[in-house]
Amino acid sequence: MVCRLFNCCTALVILLMFCVQSTAAEQKAAAMKVAYLYYFSKFIIWPKDSFANTEHVNLCIGDVNKEVQYQLSTINNKKVKEYKLRVIHIGGIKENFNQEAIKEESSATQESLDLLNRCHIIFVSESMSQWFNENSERFPEYSLVVAEDEQVVNSVILLHMRGRKLSFEIDNELAVSKQLKISAKLLKLSRKRSEL
């Protein structure tokens, strides 16, 4: 009995440790993703007119987990060149873009459209890949699409986990077509991988 209890406890501890370890890994992966998103902003130059009437580099985030959300708060308002990074959560306004709402052309919709129209960076998580593909034309031409899914249209940077490693790939031709200038340093790294 005792032995069973010990085994059970052990199993429980192992399970807990695994859970903790798993949570820490997730936390680190979220931090890495957010850091990458922030770092990308440092190596990319947007067209000048994209900053008309704004002093922010707007990072639009869709559906992300809590860890990522937390990490995003750490980079909000951080300096990017002469601008400041602003995290814009677009997960909440996704519903405003259904067909009916658009037809009604409600004020909330209009605001959401204005908001989307300011995104310099759009992080498209796997969960909102479909939505993005459907509404990709609502984002400005110069917006840098960082996607976790290869299926996302107009995705300049593909950020994905390969095993335990976070890596990114850059479609420089697309970036050029979008008048985005990506630093050679970043381009060089895009061929490499970072170990977690």
Next chain:
Amino acid sequence: MKYFVNASIRGKIILITFFISLIVSIVMTSITAFKEFAHFSEAFEQRVQMEIQIISDNIGSALLFEDKDNLKETVESLFQDKAIVNVKVYDAEEHLFFELSSGAENIQPERIENIEKQIVVDGESIGIIRVDVFNHNLNEVIKNIIIAMFLNITISVVLAAILALIFQRLISAPILHLYSMSAQVAQTQNYGLRAEQYSSDEVGKLAAMFNHMLEKVEQRDEKLEKLVEMRTVELEKLADEFRHRAFHDSLTGLPNRAVLSERFTLAADQALRRSNKFACLLLDLDNFKTINDTKGHNYGDKLLVEVARRLKQTVRKEDLVCRLGGDEFVILLVGLRTLDALNIATRKILNVFSSDFYIKNERVKTGVSIGASLFPDHGESLNSIKRKADVAMYRAKDSGKNCFFVYTPDMQEDVKHRLMIQNDLVKALEEEQLVLYYQPKIYLKSNKVSGCEVLIRWQHPKEGFLTPAAFIPYAEESKLIIQLDYYVLRKSFETLKNWQSKGVSNTSLSVNLSGRHFTNFNIVKVIKEHLATYKIEPELLEIEITEAVLIEDPEVAQEVVSAIKKLRVRLSLDDFGTGYSSLNYLRTLPIDCIKLDHSFIQRIDISQQDRRLIKGIISLGKQLQIELVAEGVETESQLEILRALNCDYVQGYYFLKPVPETEFVEWLKRSEPFDPAQSA
């Protein structure tokens, strides 16, 4: 340092240039090397910094995205530079993110430099890159710098030394030339040489000054030469004069004793060779001492000169006239064949003196006493011949002067007599062989004895009774006269004391003093002592002086006379009228009495002129309130004439010849008051 001090100017210039160039090149090369080193170090640092900066700029993204592969790839490029040893990359939290080493060997840890740079992305420091740097080339660079320094210094010093060697001549050549010239001048004593002036700098000025100095020396040399020439001439003249003086008498210019000695030898040789004779004449002027004393030395000297001139004119050329000193002359008459020739020559000499001499516009008469001796008859040496002539000359003096005698052996006795007198006189004084005689002095108005003159006689143990004439002149010659006078003075005081104590008489005594006393004050002291000792009234003593003896040193003599007078002792001037300045002495000396010389009295009864003269003198004495004593009164007629002429005092044989004390005292007792009839 010692080497440098003693080095030549050329050497010094080269050495100084060498050391200056060495020091300057070391300093300059060191500065250059230091700059070079600093430049190299700076360039190295700049290069490394630049390289690190480039790497730093390029690893920012890799650090951000933690891409170590990319980081390594970038950092590895740094190792293209061998100076980079190790690279460390730290993240923003300064955790070592990446490290890579070059793996280079032979690295000296102490020389590793650490360079650190911030890794900045978008103006934000995202980490630090620390690079260890080792400058491999530093040793090489230092080595090169040292070699370059060595080469620079060597080249500079060698070049400077060569240039100094070449150009030192610009400085040293004029100095060396100057030195060479001075050495030449010193060696040759040629002050006519001149140094060349190459420039107008200090050396040129030195050359000019040197030349100026030479010129001065040359001028001084010339002056000195002239001066030396002049001095030489003067010295030669002086030497001639000395030579002349050595062989000649400075006053008369006649040859002296040295020439006499030389000529005597020649004359002797000649006489022997020719079998003939020559005579040595010794001449002594008569009364020269009196003339000299009364007229003065200058006058006497001029007389001697004139005598010498006359003598030279009288003798033949081959004869020799010499002056031995004073009024003594020697004549060598050579080539005498007979005694007549000598007589003739001597008469000629005597004849020369028969005519008066005129000295200083004043007529003076003097005679000469000549003694002659013959060579070889009277001796063969100069001394013996001259001694014999001297003996003969004394014979001539004794015979009344102004005459001539040829030596004969019997004359030797005279010399012996003189020597005897002089020798015995000392003993006579000790043994009191000398006796005082007294002759009265009569006051005619009262016919009383007013005093008496003390005279001396010598009762010689062998020679018998000697009058003053027999020994006083010899005493004068030998200076024994001083002791003799002191003796008479003492005896006179004893007499006075004796007479006073015995109540014999209170008459005064007149004592004759030699002129030799009047050169100092000894006699004053003696009289003063005697006055005190014998307690005699000074007025009872009368000192008789002759005017001639006062002339030798008039000033001192006058002072001595005055000193005697101050003792209240009476003074009388003896032999008045025989001298030349009698009247003058009446004016200058404190005389109480004058004693008219007996020569005036002798002819008073036959010569009207003498009578007039005596009358005048008596009158003068009365005018001057000076007593006058007529000496040598021998006859009644003389006495009467004198009485008629108003003469107050008389003395002479007529009254009493000089007699010894006892006799005098007796006479005195008898004749008080004096009765001329009794005396006659």
